[in-house]
């Protein structure tokens with residue numbers, strides 16, 4: 370360790386401005402959680418509020434075109450907004466390789482990781498970040514992430530970090546097929562059957578892969594890995610490692626349901642965009658993640674987003690029967706900007722589009 374990091378501004382300088390991330394902080398041997406990471410009491414996960422008797426559904430996706438499977442998926446999307454899928458077509462080996470690749474990237478020396486900070490990155494599609502929106506947050510989140518925008522295989526081969534590139538590409542190629550199937554199933558219930566290029570752009574015009582890294586934390590109970598939020602995506606497909614630490618808001622006031630790691634499973638959740646497009650039939654549910662005291666945790670979401678210039682609002686097919694729209698039309702770019710203009714604040718983002 371070159372110089373002690375004691376004051377709050379030292380922490381911000383080291384982690385944010387000098388781009389070491391919270392991973393860098395742990396690598397230099399931080400032994401207690403700096404003040405800037407300590408959540409106010411009301412934002413900490415209260416163990417007495419855990420709802421361990423409940424769990425989100427686990428759905429076998431092998432016969433995805435079977436109406437019964439479609440029914441379980443759509444029911445889970447409207448009741449829970451969250452479910453896990455198994456037999457989804459992405460080979461176990463691809464998932465394992467991806468988790469290892471994410472670890473490999475974050476275990477690189479700081480100077481190697483820093484090549485992918487915004488100011489150094491060889492491409493706008495690759496960016497190493499820390500916390501969520503450090504300029505807007507009072508308290509930082511105990512997480513670093515590498516965000517990779519999937520433009521094409523050749524673009525990814527040229528610019529994604531060699532430590533994780535091949536595994537991330539192999540995953541995206543398999544996951545893209547799965548994402549199309551999931552959207553097809555979910556849209557059928559919204560009476561949107563035909564799939565054309567415009568619709569595809571509107572629903573999945575942007576696929577953003579994120580390698581999330583939550584380095585081990587001396588006092589995870591005081592911090593947030595990711596604070597309470599709903600995703601703004603159409604849907605999110607998430608791979609988590611064996612550590613655990615993901616929680617979903619329960620139906621009972623202020624309770625949290627753990628999402629246990631299931632070998633080979635992918636977690637799927639509905640994002641705000643699909644809640645808006647479905648005029649509240651599908652729900653984007655609040656969730657949060659916490660770091661672990663002894664293990665570095667990895668999770669890998671794909672945020673399936675509309676193309677940036679898409680105008681989002683309730684789908685005409687959904688309103689055909691005379692249902693009143695609950696949301697107005699906004700551009701996804703504005704919605705995205707709004708999300709990142711503040712710290713995580715539960716389900717508040719969607720108010721931006723409410724009539």
Ligand SMILES: O=C(O)CCC(=O)C(=O)O
Pocket residue numbers: 579581595600607609614615656657658667668670
């Ligand atoms: O790490 C996790 O399990 C969840 C991450 C998450 O919610 C997100 O990146 O939006």
Ligand SMILES: [Fe+2]
Pocket residue numbers: 598599600656
């Ligand atoms: Fe999320």
